[in-house]
Amino acid sequence: MKSGFVKSSVAVIGGGWAGCASALTLAEAGIPVTLYEASRTLGGRARAVEWEGQKLDNGQHILLGAYQQTVQLIQRLGSIKGLWRLPLSLNQPPDFSLTCPRLPAPLHLLMGLLGAKGLDWHEKMTAARWAHTLLNGSFATEHATVDQLTRTQPEKLNRLLWHPLCISALNTPPEIASARVFQNVIRGAFGGRNLHSDLLLPRCDLTALFPAPAAARIVELGGSVRLSSRVTALGPTPDRITLRTCNDADSYSHVILAVAPQHLADLIFPVAELNQLAIGMADYRYQAIATVYIQYDPAFKLHKPLLALAGGPAQFVFDRGQSHGQAGLLAFVASAATHLPTDWMDQAEAQLRRSARPGKAHWRKSIIEKQATYACIPHLARPATRTQHPRIFLAGDYTDGAYPATLESATLSGVQSANFLLEQL
């Protein structure tokens, strides 16, 4: 331990995946750390939700094999069994299916495209050539949208493949989504090892997958985790930063702000060095994600753990019976759902009924996260984790990085922020 560590103490504000990753990294480095979380549950936008005795999540999540930082953290905490690894397979019965065989990347994608059901030979060749260019050609220009990037593709390929991928990965409609970030996701998933395009499905609730074991480890290492502790104000002095909550005030040598971008400005505005940052955050726009959990007869199951859906508001349906042991429970997900029709749950059920007969729903529970993620648009200014204030750092899915708002962006940012802070001590 360096001598500077002794008088250092760090507060991490926000117990989402970014804040948990920061606090864990600091605790493992021997730094006294306190994690403040406003709500009673850790996990932020990826957390467990208890509803009438049911263990649900605030939104069904999926990870990619390319999310190496997140997978590594989960592995380190011993909860890797909470993730179910499946080779990439997109099934949208009865119109389309694509499965990537276990071949070296990117051959697996090219073979998957050439073997796809629902595309004619010309469409398959066009898709394979385009995917090759996306992986090996130059980067899309900073100002291009996904709509512009995919303009040369046949309408059917965009409808069945590229645009649904954009909506689910960037949570942003192709007309306004950043082509550069979309290309980063495609390169991350298909440009490295074939395992990077695997789909990783949680098998337990999202809080149990990472935030709860991270918190347990932080406490074990001497740190503290304060739930139901909203930080209401930051008061920096030359060598300390005081945090106020409703009940008390404490001071720390450094602070990592790991709140969502929409909550950042209120906290930092009074800090003179961070004024410009607060003003910049006002440009962010947000997109909703809706999840509806529908309980059918426990004997009902999908023929795959997840299916793609078309012709309505939902893009995917997940079988929680297969992933979580919750027999007959399906989770329908509608991303970029800012203009959701009021009857969207009926429409989502009708989408499934095109290819399956689930029977009558026993109950339905819809959770709409209105500000699920920022809209991932061209030229979005994403701040660095280091700020103009030498003792205040940022962590979160919106900080500068290659990926859109994802668990991976959050954990990468959390670890990076903690490491920059450690370098300063």
Ligand SMILES: Cc1cc2nc3c(=O)[nH]c(=O)nc-3n(C[C@H](O)[C@H](O)[C@H](O)COP(=O)(O)OP(=O)(O)OC[C@H]3O[C@@H](n4cnc5c(N)ncnc54)[C@H](O)[C@@H]3O)c2cc1C
């Ligand atoms: C419905 C939904 C579905 C999604 N699906 C996927 C997916 O399939 N795959 C994927 O990779 N990503 C997905 N995402 C995105 C992913 O969940 C987020 O990118 C990630 O969780 C962001 O983590 P974060 O730690 O940066 O921020 P947050 O999760 O927002 O964490 C911030 C935390 O700070 C706390 N906080 C705020 N203000 C204060 C304060 N003043 N004092 C103390 N605490 C405070 C909040 O309560 C919160 O817990 C989805 C998001 C949603 C909402």
